[in-house]
Each structure stands twice: as structure tokens, then as C-alpha cells.
Amino acid sequence: MWAQSPADLRLEIAPLKLEIAPGKIVHTVAYNGSVPGPLIRWPEGKPITIDVVNHADVTEIVHWHGLWIPPDQDGAMEEGSPMIAVGQERRYSFTPQPAGFRWYHTHTFAGHDLKRGLYTGQFGCFYIEPKREAGAYDQEIFLTLHDWNAYMGGGGDASMDVFYDYATINARMLGHADPIRVREGQRVLFHVLNASATAMHWLALAGHELTVVGMDGNPAPQQAKVQAIRLAPAERIDLQVEMNRPGVWILGETRAEVRKAGMGIVFEYANQQGEPKWIDPPETLWDYSAFATREAVTVEPDERIPLVFESKFRGHGEFDYWMINGKSFPKTDTIQLKEGKRYRLMMRNKSSDDHPIHLHRHTFEIASLDGKPLSGLRKDVVVVKANSNVEIDFVAANPGATLFHCHQQSHMDLGFMMLFRYV
């Protein structure tokens, strides 16, 4: 019996009073009493067992985001993974793959309760070590972005949206965490995760260029230098930065009001002192194609699947309902796939919101953005901007129920989900 042998890792879900700055306490739920949860580093292809104990006051589940694992282990009840009842525990057992920067997080419904689901501190980084580590660096740093104390706001001309009081990097507000210490001449590899429930974030490291080497844990075909990065909820990015400008700097959100809300961390070169400095980066446009090959995918898909995203207005004082092809989950059509076939999802976003779209248990390749063909950029989350078209290709190589959804908690909770299924 599994219970007789200790697991490789144990995660305990429990309420936490998280101090994000002196005197600023957030009441949340977390793994093992910390936010983010423990960093899981595990060799690719080596089986792992993880016991999860639920001490929270609602049923919970843990999703292993970006991993090619069976649906009953993936951690989404819609695919068939069992929920973990209050006071109970469950063992997850799988072989982590593919290599790269993945993460884990709760996958529960929050709805109008903005203290549940991804609004909490239930997330952590999962780094699957490749058999051969690519790249050379002197320091490796994991950064997690999150927003706290969510509330419904807006109204007026639009529907309600989610707003936050605080924003943090690694669960601390700017100026209240130990600085990241570097030395001139070092090459630092950052793994950055946007673990916000709904908010898109822009980050820059004052006075430094950032080289994007990977997206969602997969190597970028084009390693482009940028002044700032954009991360939608659930997106990850791997960055290399040459430490070539001694001083004390801020790595933070490019918007002053979000930095003021806490999203930033101090970056300190050896033997440098003084007040941390911020320099606004030049205006940066974000375009996935800068990191992809600007040529069409050479393999034709076996089938094209059109998907139209729309919202259903429910009042200026309410969240919208979301629909895929005219239906809201759980009434969305389940699409039957055939193992081994290559599919192209032709996504048309007819709404005025941006949607970070996530496909569970698979990696996809971006095939086009608003009609411009691309190839080589492999991800598990892609932003389909308002009133835009995005096409992605994937191979049905991991049988079972596969969840497809917008990663904004308030969208997925209100209908923006559907299933693919194949055996």
C-alpha cells in the first residue's frame, strides 16, 4: 500500500496569516505554511510521489501545471482527478515531464468568494531538471508574482472585474524582502511565474536588458532581448540577465501604482549601497512572434477546430458569463480527439477582454497570431487578446480527458472551460 511507504514530498494545505510587509497581514491558504509553496526540483523522467493533506475548510485539489501526466493525477476534477476532502489526504503519483519550469496550484472553484482558489497562496514552482542542463549561469532565481485582497470593482460602462489591494514578488512587498544579491559580471537566470488569479503583469529590471530564453518552461526558438516582459496569469518566463550595471536597483512592475501596491524586489550588487533606484523602461510592445520563428508550421494539422470566445452580460454589477462556441461550462461541447492526430485550435476572441488560454496535460505550438504564421514557440498558456485570432497546434499524445480553459479564475469559474477527450 502507498500509505506504508513515505512519499517523496508532503504538501499540507492550511490557513496562513501571511505577513507581506511589517504589519500587513493577509489571511490566506498556503502549502506547508509558506508562499510560494516549496520549490520542487525533480529530475525529468524519475517517478515522484506527493502526499497532499487538506487542513483547509473546503475540499481542495492540486493541479500540476504543464506536466504530461494522466488525467486522474493532473489535479482537475473536471478531468476525473478526485477532490481532497477536508481533513483527508491524497497521494499523487506520476513521472514528471517534460523538462523545464512548471508549477503547481489549486484548481478549485472560487466564484464570488475572492478568498478561494487562485486568490489564495496555494501555488509553487516545479522545476523538472532536464537530463542535460542547457545554458550557463552563475545564479538561478525563482520569482513568483501574486496579487492579494481581491475585490469586485468597476461597473460603469463595463461589467465587474477583479481588483487587488496588494501585489507581491515571492510574497513580500517592495522594500520588505531581503534584496537579491549579485556581483558584477554574473549571468543570472530568472524563472518568473505569474501566479495571480486574474492580473496581467509587466516587469522590468531597472537599467538592465532581459534576454528571454524560455517561455512556459520551453526553450524559445529566438532568444530576444527586451526591456520589459509581460506575463499573463499562469505564464512563466525564463530570463538571462547580464549583471553589468553596478548599483542598487528595483526589479518591479512597470506601472508605478502596481509597484506602490508592492510588486517589486530590490536588486543589490556587491559593495553597492544606497536607495534602490527605478528607471522606467522605454515603451515595450509585447509580441510572441519576437520569440518564435516567423515561418508557418511545416506540418499540416489533421483537423482544425474553431473555437469562439464570447461573454454574456449579466449587469454592470456582476461578472460576465463566458462562452466557448456559444455555451458555458459544463454545457460546453466535449470534443472527441483521436490519439496521435495533430489538431489546430482556431481561437477567435470576440470579447473585449484578454484571455490567457491554458491546455492541460499537453504542450502546444503557436501557429499564428492574427493571421501571421509562426512556428517553434511551444507553450501551455497563450494570451488571446481582445478581438483577435490565435491558432495553436497540438498532438493528441496523452490520452484522457483534457481540460481547456481561460486561466483567469473569474472567467473559468463562470463558464470559460471545455473538455477534449480521447482514449
Place this chain on the structure above:
Amino acid sequence: MQWLRLQKRVPRWALPTLLILFCFGLKCANAQGNYEIQVYGSDTVAPRTTMLELHSNFTVEGSYPAPGFQFTSEGVYPTNDAEHETVEITQGVNSWSEVGFYIFTSARGGDGWQWVGDHIRPRVRAPDSWHWPVGVSLSMEIGYQRPSFSKDTWTMELRPIIDKQIGRWYFTVNPALERSFHGPSVPDGVEFSPDAKFSYDFNKYISGGLEYYAAYGPITGVFSFHNQEQQFFPAIDLNVSPNWEINFGVGIGVTASTDHLIVKGILGRRFDWTHHRAGGSESTQ
């Protein structure tokens, strides 16, 4: 006729400060009428944003001149068949305050198009971070109107605003207090002039509801119903774009002291002086 204004949100010191100011005396015109007919919501204009509104109100059936005279028996221009055009410019100061400025004008056959007066209106609101269950703001409006349009020439108003949006329903109440500094209403002291509105979102773009405007008279002794101002405006709001504000209504006065029939329209345009949609998906700025 009172100055009708009704719209949609303060550090903690601001509310008591305005209340203290009010206690030193105010009134925003139990004077002339119908220049800005709008029930306020609690929200304020965003920082680095300017809201430009044109309030166009036509009094189909209002006050008449006294026989043989240009003016009414109260000595002011009549409102019947008068077109009132008011320009309102509101500048967002920060996430919880704004300042509005009004230019009131009137056009009527035989009287020409005339400047009526100007008001200034700072406003503060309870910031989102306070997480109040309702939106709350407080505006203070002070200004001058020419004696040929209002015998109370210098007036002040303190307007608390409480609102709430629940799904498709929206409610707001403005229990305003007014005071005249110069004119015949000075002895009346503080007067009570509440406004309210409820509306329903028929869809994303069209909301309809009922607006209510009243002037009850001095808080120390309200007027008889006959002498009160009571007006109901069935009205629609068109939410065609976040940058545009469109409101249209027809007002029916139900007391002898109220203009009996008014058609009103508001056309507003928001100017966002930031370069791009902050935090949008395409650009850092």
C-alpha cells in the same frame, strides 16, 4: 426652482473636513433651474483623465413672465421654452478625488443666449481599499449665478452620495443640503434637496430607470407639498463606450412650484491623457 444636479465615489480626514466647512454655512440654489439635471454616482473621474459633458435641457412647460413684464413675478427670467446649455469639465485628481467646473447658459426667444453663472465642485470618495459595502462620496459645490436668473446669487451645496450596483440594478441617493449666502433664501438657512435614481441594465449598452429630484425647503421647517419641488425623470443611459456618457430623460414636475415638463440630455466624452491603456496586453505604458 433648484439647481438640479445629480452624478456617480477620500482620505479619512476629507469627509469630516467638508462637513465642518458646511456647518459654516452653505446653499446651492433654491434658485433658478434645470441647468444640470443628473443624479450623482459615487465614482470619480480617474486621474490624468478629463470628463467633458454638455447638459442640454429644454423646458417645455415652465414658469411664465408676469403679465406685461419680461421677468416672472420673482424677478427672474422665465423658464418656459428656455434651452439651458451647461458645460461641465471634470478633472480627475487622484484615485479618490476630482474637481468639476460648470458654465451655465440659457437661451430663450427674445432673451438671447446668456451666461447664467459658474460653479466649482471638488469631490472626494471612499477609496476602493476601504472596501465599503456601498459607494460613498461627498461633493461640495459653490458658485455664482446672475440675479436675473436666480435671486440667490451665491450658493453652496454639500452633497453626500451613496450608491450600489447589484447585478443589473443600480441605486443611488444624494441627500443634498443647500444654503444661500446672498439672496432672499439666506434667512431660510440650510435646505434639504434630495435626489435619487434607480436603473436596470437591459443589456450591456442600455440602462433605463427613474430619476427623482426634490427640494423640500429649510430643514428647520419644510415647505408644504404645494411649495416643494418634486420632479420625476424616466431616463435611459447608453453605455456605448467607456469614453462616452449619454443620458436622456423626460421630467415631469408634480407640484405647482416645479417646472412641469422638461426634456434633458447629457453627452459626455472622457479624455484619457495616459498614452495607452495602463496594464493592457500590448504595451508597458
